[in-house]
Amino acid sequence: MTNNLERLQKVIAQSGVTSRRKAENLILEGKVKVNGKVITTLGTKVTPDDKVEVNGVPLEKEEPVYYLMYKPRGIISSVKDDKGRKVVTDLLSEEIEERLFPIGRLDYDTSGILLLTNDGEFANLLMHPKHKIDKVYVAKIKGLPPKSDLTKIKKGVKSEQDILKAVGYRVLSSDKKAGTTILELTLHEGKNRHVRRMMEALGFPVLKLKRERYGLLTLDGLKPGEYRKLTPKEVKQMRNLAIKIVK
Template structure:
């Protein structure tokens, strides 16, 4: 069972907030009856209509995108900026949405799907799916600073989970460094805020890996469909934390 507004959002009809507004306005029906309660839960067998149009059950699809910088990780943008779903419009007919998000100025690996359950398994911290980033930072992190990130560091929205962090190179003259960091959380601008907290702000950020997936063979703006085996392995990871 899922909350009604969540199902509408996952179907790509509207954002979660807009879906809640549609429910409150009496524009949503479940099994032919108008529903105005935001706490309403529905199952896969329920018939849902939004503004008189029935939500159709689509085949589940799963894509890996090499997100370029300067694109919004969203289905729509009220400022008219290009979104990640715009890249797929000519070739993908299902109403897909990004799994989690990458910031406007962050590039790298982003998954998109129309499978809400899969998206939840990939993004909720309790499933501990690793995401690895390459961060170019201003300044050279100290050993103690890196250890703070490894242990978990206090941010304004709470302490982060322990991270895997290493400095892969540095330029003492230019006062720049490149670090690799792996986390399983997905707070807003988390990696950037973590490095800011140790005094080395991020200049450029790229997500290199998502679990065992990487960007091999793709250029920015390109994407591929995940194989059935890859989707199965990701589900196994979310269930057990490891691949047998």
């Protein structure tokens, strides 16, 4: 029986309700019950037979699923929006019954790779900055930045209270006549409007932004608004990539 014990926050995350970190907050806030009893202690372990409720709603164990979406511009990276704007889950077929949520976010005006899942553990593994998974963006910016400015990208640029940086960059092309440059930027973190704020702080506003690669995954074969299931091999590769980098 001991082998079947799992930490409560992990069980909640695996159910697809929320991420593990948010599950921990729900426990501390007294919003989780096990067999009718409120649990507020992190690390509490439960068995598959225990009845777990979150905000009064019993958990229903779902099989984990994983999707890769080509998010178009003008779509919110969320499962709902208080302003009534279209969200990424609106693009999913009604045949998908699992409660999916996006892994991280892409800005409203940013297109590209977005992963969706109901596996909170997997989401947390990929999102945590310590796992240093490459997220590759292509940005069209206003201006023709000299190398002296671009080197600041790797050192870190201050914006509000944040230090924003990329781990690498490449100049893909420059258009002197139009006064624009296309950059490839590789990030490990993903702070709010990271690329846009970083480039704006340097004086080169982003005109267009697309995330083209997430770890080993690309947009090959997809058009904006389309999505596909990750193969078991891809899921394993992404999981192993994060774990390998940490080790």
